[in-house]
Amino acid sequence: MEKLGTFMYKHRKWVLLFWAIVIIFSVIFALKLPSVLRGNGFEYKGEYNVTRNLLEEEFDHPKSSIIFVFQKEKTVSEQEWTKFIQDTFTNLKRFKRAENITSPFEREGMLKEDYAYGMISFDKNAENLGDEICELKDILKNKKGLTVTMTGEPVIVQDLNIASQKDLAKAEMIGLPIALIVLILAFGGLAAASIPLIIGVVSILTTMGTVYFFSYGADLTIFILNIVPMIGLALSIDFALLFINRYKEELKTKSFQEAIEISVATAGKSIIFSGLCVFIGLSGLWFIQIDIFQNVALGGMAVVFISGLCALTFLPSLLAVMGQHINKLNIFRVSEKQNNIWHRFAVLVMKRPILMAILSFAILLAGLVPVRDMVLTIPGTDSLPANYPSRAAFEVFDEQFIPKGKQNEQKVTIVFETDGNILKEKNLKKVNDAIKQIVMDNQVQTIDSPFSKTGIDDEELLSQFLEFGEEEQIGPILQYYVREDKMMIEVYLKESFSSAQNREWIRDWSGKDLGLTAHFGGSIKFEQEIFDEITKKAPYGLLLIVVSTFFILMAAFRSILIPLKAILMNILSLGCTFGIVVWIFQQGHLGMGPADIALVLPVFVFTLVFGLSMDYEVFLISRIQEFYIETGDNTEATISGLTLTSKIISSAAAIMIVVTGAFAFTGVMPIKQLGVGITIAIFIDATIVRMILVPALMKLLGDWNWWFFGYKRKRKSDYRKKPA
Numbered sequence: 001m002e003k004l005g006t007f008m009y010k011h012r013k014w015v016l017l018f019w020a021i022v023i024i025f026s027v028i029f030a031l032k033l034p035s036v037l038r039g040n041g042f043e044y045k046g047e048y049n050v051t052r053n054l055l056e057e058e059f060d061h062p063k064s065s066i067i068f069v070f071q072k073e074k075t076v077s078e079q080e081w082t083k084f085i086q087d088t089f090t091n092l093k094r095f096k097r098a099e100n101i102t103s104p105f106e107r108e109g110m111l112k113e114d115y116a117y118g119m120i121s122f123d124k125n126a127e128n129l130g131d132e133i134c135e136l137k138d139i140l141k142n143k144k145g146l147t148v149t150m151t152g153e154p155v156i157v158q159d160l161n162i163a164s165q166k167d168l169a170k171a172e173m174i175g176l177p178i179a180l181i182v183l184i185l186a187f188g189g190l191a192a193a194s195i196p197l198i199i200g201v202v203s204i205l206t207t208m209g210t211v212y213f214f215s216y217g218a219d220l221t222i223f224i225l226n227i228v229p230m231i232g233l234a235l236s237i238d239f240a241l242l243f244i245n246r247y248k249e250e251l252k253t254k255s256f257q258e259a260i261e262i263s264v265a266t267a268g269k270s271i272i273f274s275g276l277c278v279f280i281g282l283s284g285l286w287f288i289q290i291d292i293f294q295n296v297a298l299g300g301m302a303v304v305f306i307s308g309l310c311a312l313t314f315l316p317s318l319l320a321v322m323g324q325h326i327n328k329l330n331i332f333r334v335s336e337k338q339n340n341i342w343h344r345f346a347v348l349v350m351k352r353p354i355l356m357a358i359l360s361f362a363i364l365l366a367g368l369v370p371v372r373d374m375v376l377t378i379p380g381t382d383s384l385p386a387n388y389p390s391r392a393a394f395e396v397f398d399e400q401f402i403p404k405g406k407q408n409e410q411k412v413t414i415v416f417e418t419d420g421n422i423l424k425e426k427n428l429k430k431v432n433d434a435i436k437q438i439v440m441d442n443q444v445q446t447i448d449s450p451f452s453k454t455g456i457d458d459e460e461l462l463s464q465f466l467e468f469g470e471e472e473q474i475g476p477i478l479q480y481y482v483r484e485d486k487m488m489i490e491v492y493l494k495e496s497f498s499s500a501q502n503r504e505w506i507r508d509w510s511g512k513d514l515g516l517t518a519h520f521g522g523s524i525k526f527e528q529e530i531f532d533e534i535t536k537k538a539p540y541g542l543l544l545i546v547v548s549t550f551f552i553l554m555a556a557f558r559s560i561l562i563p564l565k566a567i568l569m570n571i572l573s574l575g576c577t578f579g580i581v582v583w584i585f586q587q588g589h590l591g592m593g594p595a596d597i598a599l600v601l602p603v604f605v606f607t608l609v610f611g612l613s614m615d616y617e618v619f620l621i622s623r624i625q626e627f628y629i630e631t632g633d634n635t636e637a638t639i640s641g642l643t644l645t646s647k648i649i650s651s652a653a654a655i656m657i658v659v660t661g662a663f664a665f666t667g668v669m670p671i672k673q674l675g676v677g678i679t680i681a682i683f684i685d686a687t688i689v690r691m692i693l694v695p696a697l698m699k700l701l702g703d704w705n706w707w708f709f710g711y712k713r714k715r716k717s718d719y720r721k722k723p724a
Contacts, residue, residue, distance in 0.1 A: 051520060103118045634698065
């Protein structure tokens with residue numbers, strides 16, 4: 001590592017020139033990134049997609065639809081109301097990109113006293129309709145007392161994209177100034193404080209420019225805009241903070257070159273190990289074959305790698321060029337006394353290790369209690385801020401036009417497939433037998449099918465009716481439900497059952513033999529497949545994270561107990577975090593309205609924080625290890641290590657809390673929950689765990705902390721001994 005430091009010092013100008021070129025190109029493509037982001041990322045190649053394709057290709061269901069919700073005030077006359085709707089659809093008829101346009105006057109049930117809705121269908125996926133939505137917005141015109149608002153999946157997807165970009169800007173406006181204040185408090189001057197922010201911005205821009213090229217081989221979700229800056233800014237500032245702190249410490253007694261070399265060899269080693277922990281933590285998401293998890297893994301691993309590379313190359317080169325200018329623009333003098341508040345606190349913890357450990361465990365276990373009530377859900381329309389018109393319009397549409405008991409959240413679409421024409425009597429019997437089995441289930445409320453629509457429950461009579469009935473009677477039924485060898489039915493489950501029970505229902509029925517091929521679809525099937533994929537695959541990712549972290553820390557510190565303690569305490573503190581998140585969001589405390597927890601939150605927070613919190617473990621234990629090698633005294637080494645790193649860990653944690661916590665003030669609910677979750681986890685880890693529990697356990701375990709299969713750790717004094 002010292003050779004790397006020497007190289008960076010000697011070739012500092014060339015390294016900075018290289019990074020300048022990289023930054024220029026990255027900015028160009030980073031600005032293009034929002035244009036290639038699509039959807040919310042919940043895409044999974046399962047039976048739901050097979051059924052959806054069948055409905056689109058065989059039953060003429062549109063790939064996507066936009067809904068126009070009309071509203072009028074009581075003072076508006078019926079004539080004005082009718083003319084407003086007619087004029088709107090007259091203008092829409094000139095829109096040539098649509099597959100089909102349906103006005104409220106063309107279908108029964110689309111027009112009420114003060115509300116109406118129409119639809120426009122497309123042969124394109126929702127995430128690809130950005131241009132069409134912009135054109136439609138220009139066509140729609142509101143009048144006094146009369147409004148028309150677009151909603152539906154395509155509009156909500158676009159609004160989520162817009163909201164995510166606004167949230168990113170808002171988070172940066174909140175986080176960066178406060179982060180600068182924290183850095184000034186840590187270093188005492190503007191020059192040193194500004195460098196970590198520069199490193200953070202360079203890392204994020206470079207990563208976002210790089211991620212743009214990933215769009216050619218992968219579908220990128222809009223949450224990339226939040227995840228990359230959230231991880232990148234927090235991590236790269238942490239790395240820079242650690243490096244600069246060590247550099248300034250060495251600069252007091254060493255030359256510029258020596259200070260760079262030692263900082264790269266020591267702080268650089270810590271950056272590599274901590275970055276590796278975060279990198280592996282995020283790689284655990286690769287096991288889950290859902291776009292949003294793959295995206296976070298892709299963007300997160302990229303920003304971790306680039307942040308580490310920037311901290312080990314760009315940062316030392318920049319410091320080498322700055323020289324003594326790093327101490328310029330000082331605002332106040334930072335105290336250098338060792339017997340400061342951190343030293344006194346370390347001594348206090350080490351004097352009463354049992355009490356401190358018991359209190360810490362009690363707090364963490366108390367926070368775990370609400371976890372048992374956690375309800376997970378897939379983010380939907382309610383992910384958008386309430387002030388977005390598309391969300392409000394969708395809620396009006398759902399309330400006014402979807403019959404009670406037939407909401408999309410209760411509907412299961414089943415496509416039956418037989419050998420030969422499905423209207424033959426023997427095939428109708430198979431379908432009828434399957435329907436009778438399903439309708440007997442106490443969770444089923446009703447089933448819409450050709451049998452229910454005709455009122456004929458006998459397959460022989462139905463076959464005759466469909467063959468010889470009048471066209472006006474059978475035409476709409478056949479058109480909607482039947483295609484040669486296939487028949488669609490719609491099953492509605494009872495409202496009294498929870499989402500978890502509905503998922504269990506469709507999981508059970510999907511695996512049953514109904515005597516014919518059955519394809520299950522609908523939002524319940526979609527949720528079931530997403531939940532099952534996460535439940536089955538997440539443990540493999542978590543196992544990879546835990547095992548890899550153990551071996552990385554074992555190799556770093558030549559210890560068995562230190563990595564074991566780190567892993568167990570991380571799991572305990574994360575459990576406490578989830579409990580607090582449930583208490584805040586799900587139970588509706590601290591001014592938050594009750595909201596279920598986003599399904600992604602536990603997995604994301606675990607993978608992100610498990611790696612990020614290892615920063616502090618590596619920073620702290622590395623210094624303790626240095627002193628232990630020097631003195632051989634575990635207690636004194638722990639006090640010295642805690643004294644020297646407490647301030648830097650507190651500053652790093654404060655910055656990470658500020659950067660991630662800023663997302664708590666955003667409008668997109670999953671991002672808000674993620675920001676709050678990471679903030680709480682980092683706070684718990686940097687205070688209760690890292691400042692109290694770790695040193696208390698270090699004291700209680702003594703030299704056993706450094707046991708490594710009988711390997712005897714040599715102290716520096718051993719190397720200086722001369723043979724007798």
